[in-house]
Amino acid sequence: MAHSHQHDLIDLRAKLRGKDHRITKPREEILDLLGKEEHPVTAKTIHEKLSESCDLVTVYRSLKMLESMDLVKRFDFGDNTARFELICPDDNGHHHHLICKECRTVVEIDECFDSNLESRIAKKHGFAEVTHQLEFFGLCSSCQTT
Amino acid sequence: MAHSHQHDLIDLRAKLRGKDHRITKPREEILDLLGKEEHPVTAKTIHEKLSESCDLVTVYRSLKMLESMDLVKRFDFGDNTARFELICPDDNGHHHHLICKECRTVVEIDECFDSNLESRIAKKHGFAEVTHQLEFFGLCSSCQTT
DNA sequence: GAATAAATGAAAAAGGCTTGCATATAGATT
DNA sequence: AATCTATATGCAAGCCTTTTTCATTTATTC
Numbered sequence: 001m002a003h004s005h006q007h008d009l010i011d012l013r014a015k016l017r018g019k020d021h022r023i024t025k026p027r028e029e030i031l032d033l034l035g036k037e038e039h040p041v042t043a044k045t046i047h048e049k050l051s052e053s054c055d056l057v058t059v060y061r062s063l064k065m066l067e068s069m070d071l072v073k074r075f076d077f078g079d080n081t082a083r084f085e086l087i088c089p090d091d092n093g094h095h096h097h098l099i100c101k102e103c104r105t106v107v108e109i110d111e112c113f114d115s116n117l118e119s120r121i122a123k124k125h126g127f128a129e130v131t132h133q134l135e136f137f138g139l140c141s142s143c144q145t146t
Numbered sequence: 147m148a149h150s151h152q153h154d155l156i157d158l159r160a161k162l163r164g165k166d167h168r169i170t171k172p173r174e175e176i177l178d179l180l181g182k183e184e185h186p187v188t189a190k191t192i193h194e195k196l197s198e199s200c201d202l203v204t205v206y207r208s209l210k211m212l213e214s215m216d217l218v219k220r221f222d223f224g225d226n227t228a229r230f231e232l233i234c235p236d237d238n239g240h241h242h243h244l245i246c247k248e249c250r251t252v253v254e255i256d257e258c259f260d261s262n263l264e265s266r267i268a269k270k271h272g273f274a275e276v277t278h279q280l281e282f283f284g285l286c287s288s289c290q291t292t
Numbered sequence: 293g294a295a296t297a298a299a300t301g302a303a304a305a306a307g308g309c310t311t312g313c314a315t316a317t318a319g320a321t322t
Numbered sequence: 323a324a325t326c327t328a329t330a331t332g333c334a335a336g337c338c339t340t341t342t343t344c345a346t347t348t349a350t351t352c
Binding site (some may be wrong): 018066080098100101107109111113114116118120121125126128132133134135136137138139141 | 220222224226230236244246247253255257259260263264266267268271272273275276277278279280281282283284285286287290
Binding site (some may be wrong): 166167172173243 | 296299300308309320
């Protein structure tokens, strides 16, 4: 899910302006990098890929901010490490992943269950603003033979 | 999802016997406690509820072992802390949760999407042994007014 | 009851993430 | 373009969850 850097910056400036949030070099670099990634990446990976041009702490702080602004989405692949992906206007950031338990290969999944399920669950329990986290895990074709 | 301790122990003995795994007091206590819990609990909580009768490390080790034996299932509620639940023969350990983002209330969800979705995804990408992790997040009725 | 393989406890460390504080910098104001 | 002020950064330290190491204890086998 690659994105145009141009687009990101427009979004960024528009979205941040009002909130007393600044456009800084680390934030631009992080967004730029996320735009080039195919799959969610960890803060550590971002830090390394940026050749440590900014502090790891700044990566964490930037990601947290970008997440709160709905520019970035957090994923959990079950290894105690958060991964982040740029929110893509196409799917509104809503898609899932299929992860190989063995080699950790990641495949993007566009399909999802019918949204009726979610609204039914929300209604049944009186919850509002219901979202979900869904990831699939299995063995990829290469790892099945092992 | 309470369970009979009796049942667990039978299962436990049967399952562990073959694998050179021993039935120890900490493991019995942990399983016993999990059988009484309504929702997934953290290792720390287990440790506390057992009045620290065994070391926290032992709790972690036991849970890992029990998980590998499919007696216990790990859940992730998005707060960097693993939670564990006894696998219930009724639903084969397969159910999900609805968690309040605000107060962290947990509701068990029995519904799930059609299993065709999963098999379709598995087939499409050549994956085997595909499972999924699905949790719902929202605002419970009490927290909506806040 | 002795042998032995596995489990435990205690201390330490690893790993992800956050916080406090002094310094630097973006963006507003002039 | 110089100044100002609030926000962001870097660095060090710390927190929290989880893992590792290793000596000791304990469950199971014979």
